[in-house]
Amino acid sequence: MDSSHVAALHTKHAGLDRQIHEEMIRPMPDNGVIQALKKRKLRLKEEIARA
Numbered sequence: 001m002d003s004s005h006v007a008a009l010h011t012k013h014a015g016l017d018r019q020i021h022e023e024m025i026r027p028m029p030d031n032g033v034i035q036a037l038k039k040r041k042l043r044l045k046e047e048i049a050r051a
Helices: 003-024 031-050
Strands: none
16 A cells, blocks of 8 residues: 555544543543444554555
């Protein structure tokens, strides 16, 4: 894959990291949302590893 695609994946990965953090610092974090975000983050990490 080209480096711009990998860079975009890294950017999305970092964005999911921020979203997870934002959800976790809420007074009543939604564990379902956190779990879904973590799954998306893992899929991106796997795609980056294949690149």
